[in-house]
Amino acid sequence: MTYTAVDVIRAKRDRDALSDAQIDWVVDAYTRGLVADEQMSALAMAIYLNGMDARETARWTRAMVRSGESLSLDVGRPTVDKHSTGGVGDKITLPLAPLVAACGAAVPQLSGRGLGHTGGTLDKLESIPGWRAQLSVAEVTAQLRDVGAVICAATTGLAPADKKLYALRDVTGTVEAIPLIASSIMSKKIAEGAEALVLDVKVGSGAFMKTETQARALADALVSIGVDHGLKISALLTDMSVPLGRAVGNAVEVAESVDVLRGGGPADVVELTVALAAEMLHRAGISADPAAVLASGEAYETWARMIRAQGGDPEAALPVGGHRHVVEAPDDGVLVALDAYAVGVAAWRLGAGRARKEDPVQAGAGVLCLAKPGDRVAKGQPLLELHTDTPDALAGALAALTGGYAIGDTAPARPPLVIDVVRG
Template structure:
């Protein structure tokens, strides 16, 4: 059957359901340049305004997977992956992947770079001297077999339709469409080939989804797609109203992750790492205790092997920003607010993040949160330590922090770190 971009756009513009054939055709045609960017922009806006049924979203995801290759993870261990929707101080992948590998699973963690106030896993790891993100498919498989974990960039052949559409959504104000978010995430994750997947859907000021209801809607859509594609899947809703841990940036988050792998680190990072590990191991059918494995030091040894396998030196000193600025408490009392979004934007302005995909990042830029909500502080006590290689950036970072922290009389009420779990 012959299709046209105009007919597909009109169908969705008028609130109708796209047929499987229309979806397959438009994704394939857009991938190969037959459908122009302006036409796909119009379709994305129609989807944003009118939504998609679960069946449409599943078919859209399937078409995006079919636009490229799908990895075949032929390894002896059960394969399980994790994806976070992004947050501030969210370095959980760094300790989680080697921990789950040390428990007996194979963890193919194909990750991305940061954009805006949310950090990117690859940016963080590239602060380790010598470490490289780009691996071939054969190198990924070899490392999964020998180490059990790999964190690297996605190969160019995985879901190329998503790569084109993702960039287009960013400049057409259609990022927030839940069917497009869900299909974007799941097309890449399913193409990676893991048998099981745990999703960390962040909710709060520092997250993409600000409300629990929106986060639950996204999590439900993601799980539905996974089930449709035969993937064992769970989605955990986790709090992102306050930065995770005390470090926000690149090298500073690596250092904090290493602390966790060596048996220390902030309690919230440890709690979420272990909770996600338990869920991943449950889906993979492995009955290990991740808390015990973390305490044993085995996860750190797996981390060191993983970093060395990708050319990095796990013992090398990490970069530190050449300029430091300390933000102090304006009064005595209890730190009642430390807004994740404000801290994330401040770290971004210091050089830890990028405004465009091609922008460089500073390995040593970031923020150390010296106090967290609920801590008692005295006037003049250091609250935040800002690091950067560009001192002029401090002014913009301080502007971002205005209103982002407050001193009160009592500890704030907090949501639990893990709010809910939705299983397929």
């Protein structure tokens, strides 16, 4: 049956459920240019205002998967992937992929770039001299067989409908629509071809989902789609009210990730890496202790092989910002708050992130958190260290940090890092 865009827009505007045929038609027609951007904008806003039920969301996801190619990953190991909804200092993919590979799984991590206050995995890795993000399907498959892990950009043929719709949502105020967020994430992950998937759904000031209620709704939607498509799937709800670790930026996060892989690093980064690894291995049907493998050094060796396979030098010196500025504690006491969003915006303004997809990023820009909530500090003690190649950016970064930290007498209780687990 043939539809018109106006028919589909009106149906969702009037709070009707879209049929499978309507969804298949409109996604395909938009991908091929038969539905105009202004028409899809109207439909996206109708979805934002009136929602989609679980069946509609699953079908919308399926239609976006079918808009392009899907990978077939026959690499001789169980395949399992991870996706994070984005946070501040969230470098977990970097130590996690080689750790899970060192435990016997294959991890096809197709990643993205940063936009706004949340960092991008590819931007971080491109601070390593020689490393390249763009790989062919043949290269991805060969690296998964040989190394067990790959972190790279998605191939252009995966879920092209999502690429068009994602850009449109960004400029039409419909980014926050949970059915569209869930279908965007899952269409790419399903097309990627992994057998199992673990999601890290962030909640807090530095996340897109600010409340646990919002995060749980997104986690439920993601897991429901995964179950509908036959994936072994789990979602961890994790706290993003405070930056993860002490490094926020690009090269600084790579350096911190390497510390973790070598047996050190901040306790929260290690905790979340091991928690996600354990869930991924469970979903992949592999019995292994990721904490023991991390401590053994095997994960670092896998990291080095993965970086070399993509043209990078794991031993090369990483870029550093040419200008530094230290933010000092204004009083004696305990650091009672360090807002993830404020730190993320500061790093972005220093050059670690971008306002538009085409903007460049600085490899050496970022923020080092020299104290974290709960630490006792003295007046004049360094709290934060700002790095940038553009000293004119310091004023904007410092403005972003205004009100972003507080000194008090006693630190308030913090939520657990892993708040809950939703399993399909």
